[in-house]
Amino acid sequence: MTPTPTPPAVKQHPWRWIPTLYFGQGIPYVVVMTLSVVMYKNLDISNTEIAFYTSWLNLPWVIKPLWSPLVDMFRTKRFWIVTLQFGIGAALAMVALTLPTSKFFQLSLAMFWLMAFSSATHDIAADGFYLLAMERHQQAAFVGVRSTFYRLSMIAGQGGLVYLAGHLQTTLGSVVQAWVYVLILLAVFMALIGAYHVWALPRPAEDRAVRSGRGVLTQFIEVFGAFFRKPAILSILGFLLLYRFAESQLLKLVTPFLLDGREKGGLGLTTQDVGLAYGTAGVIALTLGGLLGGYLISRFGLKRMLWPMVISINVPNLVYVAMGVVQPDQLAVVAGGLVLEQFGYGFGFTAYMVFMMMVAEGEHKTAHYALCTGFMALGMMLPGMPAGWLQDHLGYVNFFIWVCVATIPSFAVAAMVRIEPGFGKKVAEAGE
Numbered sequence: 001m002t003p004t005p006t007p008p009a010v011k012q013h014p015w016r017w018i019p020t021l022y023f024g025q026g027i028p029y030v031v032v033m034t035l036s037v038v039m040y041k042n043l044d045i046s047n048t049e050i051a052f053y054t055s056w057l058n059l060p061w062v063i064k065p066l067w068s069p070l071v072d073m074f075r076t077k078r079f080w081i082v083t084l085q086f087g088i089g090a091a092l093a094m095v096a097l098t099l100p101t102s103k104f105f106q107l108s109l110a111m112f113w114l115m116a117f118s119s120a121t122h123d124i125a126a127d128g129f130y131l132l133a134m135e136r137h138q139q140a141a142f143v144g145v146r147s148t149f150y151r152l153s154m155i156a157g158q159g160g161l162v163y164l165a166g167h168l169q170t171t172l173g174s175v176v177q178a179w180v181y182v183l184i185l186l187a188v189f190m191a192l193i194g195a196y197h198v199w200a201l202p203r204p205a206e207d208r209a210v211r212s213g214r215g216v217l218t219q220f221i222e223v224f225g226a227f228f229r230k231p232a233i234l235s236i237l238g239f240l241l242l243y244r245f246a247e248s249q250l251l252k253l254v255t256p257f258l259l260d261g262r263e264k265g266g267l268g269l270t271t272q273d274v275g276l277a278y279g280t281a282g283v284i285a286l287t288l289g290g291l292l293g294g295y296l297i298s299r300f301g302l303k304r305m306l307w308p309m310v311i312s313i314n315v316p317n318l319v320y321v322a323m324g325v326v327q328p329d330q331l332a333v334v335a336g337g338l339v340l341e342q343f344g345y346g347f348g349f350t351a352y353m354v355f356m357m358m359v360a361e362g363e364h365k366t367a368h369y370a371l372c373t374g375f376m377a378l379g380m381m382l383p384g385m386p387a388g389w390l391q392d393h394l395g396y397v398n399f400f401i402w403v404c405v406a407t408i409p410s411f412a413v414a415a416m417v418r419i420e421p422g423f424g425k426k427v428a429e430a431g432e
Contacts, residue, residue, distance in 0.1 A: 014133075014134060014138060014142055014145075015145075016200050017197065017200045017201050017202070018130075018142055018145055018146055018149070019145065019149045020149075020193060020196060020197065020200065021081070021126055021129075021130075021146075021197065021201075022126070022145075022146040022147075022149040022150045022153075023149040023150070023152060023153045023156075023193075024085060024153075024190065024193040024197075025119075025122060025123060025126050025150060025153070026149075026150040026151075026152075026153025026154055026157070027153050027156075027157060027186065027189070027190065028088045028092075028115055028116075028118070028119035028122070028190070029061075029119055029153075030153060030154050030156075030157030031092070031115065031157060031186065032054075032057050032112055032115055032116045032119065033054070033057065033058070034157060035157060035161060035165075035182075036054050036057070036112055038165070039165070039179050040054070040105070042165070042169070042175045042179065043099075043104070043105075043175060043176070043179075045105060049105075053109055054112075057112055057113065057116045059116075060116045060117045060119070060120035060121075061116075061119075061120050061123070061377060062374070062377055062378075062381070063374075064120040064121065064123065064124055064370055064373075064374065065367070065370045065371040065373070065374035067121070067124075068124045068366065068367040068370035068371065069219070069220050069223040069224070069364065069367045070220075071121065071124045071125050071128065071366055071367070071370075072128070072209070072223065072364055072366045072367045073209060073219060073220075074209055075209055076207045076208060076209065077125045077126075077128045077129035077132065077207050077366060078129060078201050078203065078207055080121065080122070080124075080125035081122060081125045081126055081129060081197060081201065082194050082197050082198055082201070083194075084118050084119075084121055084122040084125065085122065085190055085191075085193050085194035085197065086190070086191060086194040087118050088115055088118050088119060088122070088190050089186075089187045089188070089189075089190035089191040089194065090187070091111050091112075091114050091115040091118060092115065092183050092184075092186045092187035092190060093183070093184060093187040094111045094114075095108045095111040095112065095115075095183050096179070096180045096183035096184050096187065098111060099176050099179055099180055099183075100176055100180070123370075123373070124366060124367075124369075124370045125366070127366070127369050127370065127373070128365060128366025128367075128369060128370075129201070129207065129366075130142075130146065131357060131360060131365045131366070131369060132204045132206045132207050132365070132366075133201075133202050133204045133207070138298075139354075139357055139424070141294050141295060141297075141298035142294065143290065143293070143294040143297075143350055143353045143354060144287070144290035144291035144292070144293060144294035144295070144346075144350065145291070145294070147287070147290045147346075147353070148287045148290065148291065151283060151286070151287060155283065161182055161186070164182055164185075165178050165179055165182045166178075168181055168182065223364045223367045223368075224367075224371075226362070226363075226364060226368070227364075227367075227368050227371050230359065231418075232417070232418050235413065235416045235417045235418065236359055236417065237375060238413040238416060238417070239355060239413045239414070239416075239417045240356070240359075240372060240375040240376055240379060241375055241378065241379040242379065242409040242410060242412070242413045243310075243313075243351075243352050243355075243379070243410050243413060243414070244313070244349075244352065244376075244379060244380060244410070245379070245383055245406055245407070245409045245410055246314060246317060246403050246404070246406040246407040246409075246410060247313060247314075247317075247345060248379065248380040248381075248383040248384045248387075249383050249384060249387040249390070249402075249403055249406060250317060250320065250387075250400075250403045251380075251384065253387055253388065253391050253396075253399065254278065254320075256391075257320070257323075257324070257396055258273075258277070258278060258334070260396075262327055264396075265324060265327075265395050265396035265397065266396065267323065267327060267328070267329075267334060268329075269331070269334065273331055273334075276331070276335070277331060277334055277335035277338055278338050278342075281335045281338065281339050282335075282338045282339060282342040283342070284339075285338075285339040285340075285342040285343040285346065286342040286343065286345060286346035287346060288343060288346065289312075289342070289343040289344065289345065289346025289347035289348075289349075289350075290346040290347065290349065290350055292347055293305070293309060293346065293347045293348070293349070293350025293351070294350055294354075297350060297351070297354050297424045297425070298424060298425065299425070300425060301421070301422050301423060301424050301425030302351060302354045302355065302358065302419050302420075302423045302424045302425075303419040303420070303421055303422070303423065305351065306351055306414060306419060307414065309347060309348040309350060309351035310348065310351070310410060310411060310414045311348075312344040312345075312347045312348040313344060313345055313347070313348025313349060313351075313410070314348070314404075314407035314410055314411070315344070315407075316340055316341040316343075316344035316345070317341065317400070317403050317404050317407065318404060319337040319338075319340055319341045320337075320341070320396075320400040320403070321397065321400045321401055321404060322337070323337050324396045324397040324400050325397055352376070354423070354424050355417075355419075356369060356372040356373065356376070357369070357424075358419070358420055358423045358424075359372055360372060383406075387399075390402065
């Protein structure tokens with residue numbers, strides 16, 4: 001008897017799952033890092049406790065490369081993604097259940113810790129799945145799409161959900177009950193995302209556990225060792241740490257510059273003006289820059305586009321020097337400057353994202369991509385820490401001049417790094 005052939009797997013188009021995957025990836029991050037602060041403030045927790053304990057919630061994203069090989073070694077990335085989305089939904093529901101209790105602060109923090117580690121692990125699996133489920137040229141082309149929906153989740157969380165919590169507090173007359181409803185809504189949303197991805201995520205043949213048969217610890221060490229044995233690893237690390245050396249300092253001071261009074265060297269905008277000019281127009285420009293960058297890399301390749309993108313991410317910083325000197329008082333002028341700088345940042349940052357994909361190529365691409373993102377976080381954290389101190393001592397104009405000088409390392413590492421010919425270019429995939 002002739003066996004019935006297994007029907008081929010249905011190929012899911014990237015537009016069917018990338019938007020929901022990366023929107024869902026952003027939600028738990030914004031809950032842990034932003035909504036938790038607002039919620040605790042509403043619930044009369046002291047600023048000292050809020051700052052101290054919620055700052056510690058950053059830790060899983062900083063150290064996530066340490067357990068990233070485990071995601072490679074056990075089960076599929078698809079399994080991790082769906083399971084963790086349901087787990088994050090459960091953690092959100094648990095936070096909601098702790099709020100009416102007398103020990104809500106300690107109990108909710110424990111749930112936020114669980115959510116933070118789950119979210120960081122989900123990031124590892126999602127980024128690895130992205131690399132496995134699509135061809136190289138698709139990876140480059142959809143960088144802007146994934147960034148767009150991740151940023152939309154930030155807007156939904158920081159804007160829409162905070163507004164909803166405030167509205168419910170007024171309507172219900174209870175801060176606790178308002179946040180319970182917001183968290184339950186989020187829990188249901190994450191469960192629905194997980195259920196949708198059971199159907200929508202593709203099943204690439206490469207998505208499998210990667211184990212060598214040796215002991216877990218031995219293989220764990222080998223995964224890290226393979227990363228640091230990559231050719232030209234020093235120039236790779238230099239690029240990961242220094243490509244955004246100037247931008248990492250600038251980002252810490254943009255909002256204070258916009259809000260500070262003109263007598264302090266700032267622009268004296270209202271919070272609403274900042275939301276409109278920087279949070280809306282700026283984010284749109286950032287998104288459009290990323291979309292254009294992804295398209296051009298898929299058309300011409302990373303090697304050809306690297307220098308235009310290095311220039312794009314650095315030169316527009318001069319806008320802040322000009323605004324610091326002139327201190328324009330027309331919102332349209334300020335918004336125009338922010339749009340120019342943010343578009344350049346979004347366009348130039350695309351090169352960094354695709355570079356990490358190139359570095360991660362190989363058997364352990366999930367773990368190696370997570371290592372790249374760890375160095376990316378370190379490259380943003382360390383230069384950003386003293387940025388406020390520098391601005392206090394230099395003033396805004398001199399600080400922005402320093403930021404422009406600090407672009408030199410970015411140009412230097414771009415000159416030193418080696419880019420694989422044709423990487424990210426669609427025609428290179430199809431015909432070369």
